[in-house]
Amino acid sequence: MVASFRIPLSCGALSGVRDGMDSRHSSSASLLVRLTLSLLFSLFFAAGCAASESVTASPVGLWRVFGDRSGQSEALVQISENRGLYEGRITTVFPRPGVPSNARCESCPGERRNQPLQGLLILTASRKAGKDDLEGEILDPEDGTIYRCTLRLLEDDRRLLVRGYVGITLFGRTQTWSRE
Numbered sequence: 001m002v003a004s005f006r007i008p009l010s011c012g013a014l015s016g017v018r019d020g021m022d023s024r025h026s027s028s029a030s031l032l033v034r035l036t037l038s039l040l041f042s043l044f045f046a047a048g049c050a051a052s053e054s055v056t057a058s059p060v061g062l063w064r065v066f067g068d069r070s071g072q073s074e075a076l077v078q079i080s081e082n083r084g085l086y087e088g089r090i091t092t093v094f095p096r097p098g099v100p101s102n103a104r105c106e107s108c109p110g111e112r113r114n115q116p117l118q119g120l121l122i123l124t125a126s127r128k129a130g131k132d133d134l135e136g137e138i139l140d141p142e143d144g145t146i147y148r149c150t151l152r153l154l155e156d157d158r159r160l161l162v163r164g165y166v167g168i169t170l171f172g173r174t175q176t177w178s179r180e
Contacts, residue, residue, distance in 0.1 A: 057153050059086065059134065059160055063177040072096065076180065077122065086134055086151075088123030090141075107144030117141055123162075125151055138164050147172065 058081065065075045076092040095101040103117045112120060125136025134151040147164035154161065158179045165172025 057157050059151055059153050062091070062180040063088075063160055064180055065177050066175065067096075068173060068175065070096070074099075075117070077177070079123065084126055086123070086125045086136070087121060088125075088138075090117050090120050090122060093117045105139075105141045105144065108139065108141060109144055109146065112139070113144075123149070125149065138162065140164070 059079050060081050061079060063077045063079060064073055065077055066072065067074045073094050074096065075090050075094060077088045078091045079086055079088045081087075093099070093101050093103055101118075104114050105112055105117055105120055106114060108115065108120075120139075120141060122139040122141060123136065125134035127134050132152070136149055136151075137146050138149040139146050147166060149165070150161075150163045150169065152161040152163075153159075160177040160179070161174055162177055163169060163172055163174045
């Protein structure tokens, strides 16, 4: 035999059901709904923020390049991305002793030989699966040498470590570029 229970409508929590909900219960129910909706909105907002932070930051943008020896600004490089391939072109050359603003790449190999530095493609890189760093090649327009390179965006998203090397990364040098 199944026992049945009957809850009297005069019970405190349900008394408003019988009388058409008095204003005290109506406002507390409304408050409960608002709190629940606020909590859900906050959870979705927090989840969205966490998801956006997990996306790898991009080096796309304008970067100031500093000379290894002088520490002075030498150029601005624009990095762009097209279908996973990153390219860096010199947009501005800052004149300095021995290097006019209209300088040409006299030592560059192949089709880049004697091309103006302004507009010259000096960097190509792509992201390897499972890695945050970019890997590719970079041209040193001073001597025309092409190096393997890695690019690592620092936590502040304002500095880019550019490491050029021959063979293994141990044999190379690192520049820090700053975002404009």
